[in-house]
Amino acid sequence: MTVGFVMLCHTALDRAAQVARHWAERDCPVVIHVDRRVAAKPYAQLVADLADLPNVRFSGRHACEWGTWGIVAASQEAATVMLRDFAQVRHVFLASGSCLPLRPVEELRAYLNERPKTDFIESVTTEDVGWTVGGLDYERFTLRFPFSWRKQKWWFDTYVKLQRKVGFRRKIPAELVPHLGSQWWCLTRQTLSAILEHPERATIDRYFQKVWIPDESYFQTLVRQVSSTVESRSLTLSKFDFQGKPHIFYDDHLQLLRRSDCFVARKIWPDAVKLYGAFLSEDRSRQAVAEPNPGKIDRLFAKAVERRVKGRPGLYMQSRFPNENHENGRTAGPYSVFCGFAEVFETFEIWLSKASGTRVHGHLFAPDRVHFAGGETIYNGALSDNAKLRDYNPKSFLTSLIWNTRGERQCFQYGPADTQDLNWFMALDGNAQISVISGAWAVPLFHSNRNFGEIRREAARLQQVEQEFLNILRGPYTKARVRVWSLADFVENPMEPLQTIIDEIGPRQARRLTEAPRLIDLTGFGQFLQNLRNQGMQPVLMGDFPVGDDPAARSPRRGRPYLVK
Amino acid sequence: MTGPVQSLLAAMSSAGRAYALRTRRRRNLWRAFRSRHALRVVKDRSGTIGPGDILCFMSVRNEALRLPYFLDHHRKLGVDHFLIVENDSTDGTRALLAAEPDVSLWSTDASYKRARFGLDWVTWLQICHGHGHWCLTLDADELLIYPYWQTRSLPALTGWLADQGLPAMAAMMLDLYPEGPLSQAQSAAGDNPLTVLRWFDAGNYSLRVQERTGNLTIKGGPRARMFFTEDPRRAPTMNKIPLVFWNRRYTYVNSTHDMLPPALNAVYARGGGEQISGLLLHTKFLPEIIAKSAEEKDRKEHFTNSSLYDRYYDAVTADPVLHTAASEPLTSWRRLEALGLMSRGGWI
Numbered sequence: 001m002t003v004g005f006v007m008l009c010h011t012a013l014d015r016a017a018q019v020a021r022h023w024a025e026r027d028c029p030v031v032i033h034v035d036r037r038v039a040a041k042p043y044a045q046l047v048a049d050l051a052d053l054p055n056v057r058f059s060g061r062h063a064c065e066w067g068t069w070g071i072v073a074a075s076q077e078a079a080t081v082m083l084r085d086f087a088q089v090r091h092v093f094l095a096s097g098s099c100l101p102l103r104p105v106e107e108l109r110a111y112l113n114e115r116p117k118t119d120f121i122e123s124v125t126t127e128d129v130g131w132t133v134g135g136l137d138y139e140r141f142t143l144r145f146p147f148s149w150r151k152q153k154w155w156f157d158t159y160v161k162l163q164r165k166v167g168f169r170r171k172i173p174a175e176l177v178p179h180l181g182s183q184w185w186c187l188t189r190q191t192l193s194a195i196l197e198h199p200e201r202a203t204i205d206r207y208f209q210k211v212w213i214p215d216e217s218y219f220q221t222l223v224r225q226v227s228s229t230v231e232s233r234s235l236t237l238s239k240f241d242f243q244g245k246p247h248i249f250y251d252d253h254l255q256l257l258r259r260s261d262c263f264v265a266r267k268i269w270p271d272a273v274k275l276y277g278a279f280l281s282e283d284r285s286r287q288a289v290a291e292p293n294p295g296k297i298d299r300l301f302a303k304a305v306e307r308r309v310k311g312r313p314g315l316y317m318q319s320r321f322p323n324e325n326h327e328n329g330r331t332a333g334p335y336s337v338f339c340g341f342a343e344v345f346e347t348f349e350i351w352l353s354k355a356s357g358t359r360v361h362g363h364l365f366a367p368d369r370v371h372f373a374g375g376e377t378i379y380n381g382a383l384s385d386n387a388k389l390r391d392y393n394p395k396s397f398l399t400s401l402i403w404n405t406r407g408e409r410q411c412f413q414y415g416p417a418d419t420q421d422l423n424w425f426m427a428l429d430g431n432a433q434i435s436v437i438s439g440a441w442a443v444p445l446f447h448s449n450r451n452f453g454e455i456r457r458e459a460a461r462l463q464q465v466e467q468e469f470l471n472i473l474r475g476p477y478t479k480a481r482v483r484v485w486s487l488a489d490f491v492e493n494p495m496e497p498l499q500t501i502i503d504e505i506g507p508r509q510a511r512r513l514t515e516a517p518r519l520i521d522l523t524g525f526g527q528f529l530q531n532l533r534n535q536g537m538q539p540v541l542m543g544d545f546p547v548g549d550d551p552a553a554r555s556p557r558r559g560r561p562y563l564v565k
Numbered sequence: 566m567t568g569p570v571q572s573l574l575a576a577m578s579s580a581g582r583a584y585a586l587r588t589r590r591r592r593n594l595w596r597a598f599r600s601r602h603a604l605r606v607v608k609d610r611s612g613t614i615g616p617g618d619i620l621c622f623m624s625v626r627n628e629a630l631r632l633p634y635f636l637d638h639h640r641k642l643g644v645d646h647f648l649i650v651e652n653d654s655t656d657g658t659r660a661l662l663a664a665e666p667d668v669s670l671w672s673t674d675a676s677y678k679r680a681r682f683g684l685d686w687v688t689w690l691q692i693c694h695g696h697g698h699w700c701l702t703l704d705a706d707e708l709l710i711y712p713y714w715q716t717r718s719l720p721a722l723t724g725w726l727a728d729q730g731l732p733a734m735a736a737m738m739l740d741l742y743p744e745g746p747l748s749q750a751q752s753a754a755g756d757n758p759l760t761v762l763r764w765f766d767a768g769n770y771s772l773r774v775q776e777r778t779g780n781l782t783i784k785g786g787p788r789a790r791m792f793f794t795e796d797p798r799r800a801p802t803m804n805k806i807p808l809v810f811w812n813r814r815y816t817y818v819n820s821t822h823d824m825l826p827p828a829l830n831a832v833y834a835r836g837g838g839e840q841i842s843g844l845l846l847h848t849k850f851l852p853e854i855i856a857k858s859a860e861e862k863d864r865k866e867h868f869t870n871s872s873l874y875d876r877y878y879d880a881v882t883a884d885p886v887l888h889t890a891a892s893e894p895l896t897s898w899r900r901l902e903a904l905g906l907m908s909r910g911g912w913i
Contacts, residue, residue: 239913245728247913252716269721301913308911311839316772318737318804319842319908321781321833328837378889381768384790392784392797393771403905404768 003028003105003112003186004089006078008071009097010035010064012270013042016097017049020056022280026105029055029086033074036061057081067149071183071215072208079192090116093186098267099236100249100279108235108263112186119191119227122181122234123220141178142169145212173207174200174225181220184236184266187227194226195219237262237294239301242309247301251275256300262292314406314431316399330429331402336411336505337432339469340440344490345517349373349413355498355515356505358409364401365394365418380404387419394421402431409505416441416465427472432480434473435501438466439487439542443520446528456535463541470541488543491519582777590825593816596681597688603675604650604686608663611648611694618645619719621701622690624683625649628705629656630853633755636665638708643719644701648694650686652677678866688816695811699723702807702821703845708759709736709807710898711843712909723810725912726841733809733824735832736843739765739906740786740803741895742850742887750852758848759895766790767893767904770803780804780823780830787887792877799873805845806832834910841910844901850887858882 005023009016009032020030032050034043050056059078062070075094082092091112101108112118126137143163147155172178187195198204204222208214223230237260239247246267249257251274257265268275311320314332322328342348342362353360353373362371370385377385381404383397384390390397402410414434426432441462445455473482481504485497495516526545533539614620621644625632636647647668651659652675662670671690677683687702699719701709711722711734726734741762743750750761770785781804789800805821809829816825823830834840862878865871893904901907 241911241913243729248721248725248728250713250717250721252713253913269717269724271718271720304909304911304913307839307909309838311834311837311908312905315839315905317770317842317905317908318735318781318783319833319839319910320837321772321774321835322837323835326835326837378790378891380891382766382787382790382889382891382893383769384794386790386794388794389769389771389790389797393773396771396785400768400770 001090001113001116002088003091003093003109004082004086005030005093005095006075006082007032007095007097007099008035008064008074008078009033009046010038012098013038013046014049015268015270015276017046018276018280019095019097019100020050021053022101023105024050024053024056027055028105028109029057029082029089031057031059031078031082031085033059033078034061035074036063036070055086057085065148065150067213067215069209069214072218075215075219076196080196083189083193083196090189091186092189092192093235093264094184095236095264096184096266098270099184099264100266100268100275101264102237102257102260102279103263111263115231117188117190118229118231119185119187119223120231120233120235121185121187121220121223123179123223123230123232124181126178126180137180138178139164140180140212140217141172143212144168144170144210146210149212170207170210173203174198176204176221177224178217179220179224180217181232182234182236182238183215184234184238184264185219185223186235187219187223191223191227195222198222198226235263235292237265237292238267239294242305247304249275254278256297260292260294260297261290262294314399314403316396316403325428329431330425331399331431332406333402334409334431334433335402336409336501337414337426337434338411339414339435339466340437340487341435342413343415343440343443344437344487344494344520346520348517351515351517352411356409356411356502358411358505359405361410361412363415363418364398364412365390365414365420365422367417367419370397371413391419391421394419395425398422398425411505416462416469420465420469423469423472427475427478427480427482430479433501433504434480434482435497436466436470436473436482436484437487437490438470438484439463439539440490441466442487442529442539442542443522443525446522446525447520452531452535456532456537459532459539460537463537463539466541486541486543488545491522494519586778586825586827589818590814590816593681593684593688593818593825594692594814597685597692597816600675600680600685601689603673603680604671604689605673607651607659607670607672609669609671610667611646611669613667614646614694614698617698617720619643619699619701619723620645620695621647621703622687622695623647623649623703623705624652624677624686625654625658625662625705626652626677627654627656627658627857629654629658629661630752630754630851631705631758631848632658632661634757635703635705635708636668637755639701639703640667642709642714648690650683650690652683652686676866678869682820682867684817684820691811691815692813696813698811699726700809700811702809702817706848707738707807707845708848709843709845710901710907711736712841712898712902712907712912714843714898723808726808727810729911731832731840733806733829733832734841734843735781736805736807736845737770737783737906738786738801738803738805738845738847739901740788740847740849740887741765742787742892744888746884746886747850747855747881748852748884750850752851758851759846762848762850763895764888764892765895767906771797775823778818778823778825778827778830780806780827781833782822788877791885791887792880795876806830807845808843839908839910841912842907844898844907846895855882855884 024030059081062074064070064074079092149156208218248267248269250269251272310328313329349360359373361373364370369387370390372379526547529539529545530547621639649662649670651672662668680686742764743761752758752761766786770783773782775782782802783804784800793800802822807821858878858881861867868874
């Protein structure tokens, strides 16, 4: 007993001839169907190429447009020829002209001989398939589809809508239960002949002629009526991309295809010289007979689809520039923004870097230059510290920085004196952790040696800028993790907020802060604020600092260590 | 109030924009048609072009150093025929090209700048020969690479693009530079310039969408950070669309950065996914750039407002070091993809 191949061909006929010859010479009869739209000359060439083989037949030609009845008609006719002309055939294997056998024919024959009654055909009820393209699953069977989906898209869609509106439903004949599945099957003589000689075949054929994509449902549905042992999987390795188009295999897939242990794969790139050379010359078994296992390589295909559809979060490049809110992650990873901390603590950056084990930058958006960690002038990815370059496109600057340093959390200082272009961007970014000590910008002014009139003007400006930033952060759309303390509240008890922030940055470390950063001297700050008030400016963001009650005098250098669970 | 009046106005303004772009495209085509007089045939082998052949178009001036490797590289990828306009060369470029069996050569002495930086000439050749072919439009200092380029030929790529319904593919320029001063990176004609130009900037690019034509504008790389810190707006544009299934009604607008009709500029995904893209390895910074910069500063043929670029030419003439501690060495395309500079966009 042997297996016969039905081949549906429409392009690359030389490759089809090569594969047909391979099978025919190994005592597997082949029936070839060539698409009617193929010109006479190449067809005649194919016939001539295979003329010396006694067990190759050509069947009557149908036009096989994608998703139409022609493909089923072609399969039916070719299968009829196969069953009629080759009595020794027990299994019929439906293949295409771009299929390639991956394992020796002997192994396939042995595999099928061990399972003489089994039909290998993917056959799934419409409720269970997740892969239908175009959103039509059960409606494939209840609506009529006289228009081509590819060439008459508008008519196709409109006619579907019209039928839905009118409530039109076709009756499914002969008590069929619709099933769907891969077009490529391998059926036993008994099953196939029962389908082809079905008493109601004329009715069934007429019905399926107006079903959408009947090649994925005709045999898949009928097999359930006539077969006793359906193994619902295809012996052909065939993978589809997100548009439902088959993946093509190239020379560099050689190892991948070997690993799959499948018997036949499609589609093969016609110029894949190495693949054709390697697989068509292999007759000896490489190892013990293995079950076909396309699952081994599934992950690769799933990843490719994901890359195409979702992309890499936080990456902006020539292939990917998502519209706002379609980013699937505005930035590539979590990062922390500190407002006012460097103003309140001495050497805060060094302390934070030690305590959290992250990369801590100064004011990245300072007006003079980018203050990268360690005073670098060129940072990862060759980012420049030039302020004009950064301000030319601050969003690209920040997203590039986070992308270039993926795997290492970035922290940076920010404040109202910096470029404010990214306030909205960061507020809407779920990766941002923004911690603000409001009003802390007043501390450097307090320590500065400038004229008071100048200080007053600058304080008014910075307060307004920070107020706007806080308004954005408090808005309903904010996705960043935002914490805001007033300066007065913060210096009252600095350890608890710090512990919270550090825990959130590195939850696994979960260690207690032993060393606190040193608070800057605030003696006289209350008086400074009072002076501002006396000059007509109203400092509000720093909270309540009574004159004379200096926090520095009250709180010790080391705040009470506090563990937040 | 967003009433019918507003929506009508919006529709009219978008129709007006579309019409303006159409007019611009037709003007470009007309200019290309007029420019045919400037072209003199040196060697026309275009009769050997078969259906389905992949064609490469360009205009060159004094590129005898780069062309041998350029032709070799793209021939290996699967370019079947090169159609080249040679402009005012003095270094034997013309003889070199005329002797190649798969090159059709035209020559002109007309102004490069007034021919829209050579685009008028190239567009004319594309009107005549490009229709219905996958066409590459390159400069002599650009080497195209794409995902799997070492194992899959251009026909495999274009076949896949056609299957996916994509009429064009993006490929950003990637400026390559040597480790030391530019003058150190000596490379002879026919040598692989990538052996001396081994470094690039991996992650300092600025991206923006041009709302009018829908194309991206990418700026950045070593030229931006070294020479255009005072005026980043004038830094060179890096994104290009070099590979297109050509129609005789198409035109490039500004080098190969953007195209008309504007739908062709949608070579990137806007919904969060990634579309396939390649890279143009830019071998501009071979030592001869130093002498060339001094010359181009006088010729004023390369920018609309050339005097604004004097500083740039001066800086390059001073033989700078572009390499930094954060530069990335050129290795495989998989590394370039992992860095986010190109993408396989679902191609397995």
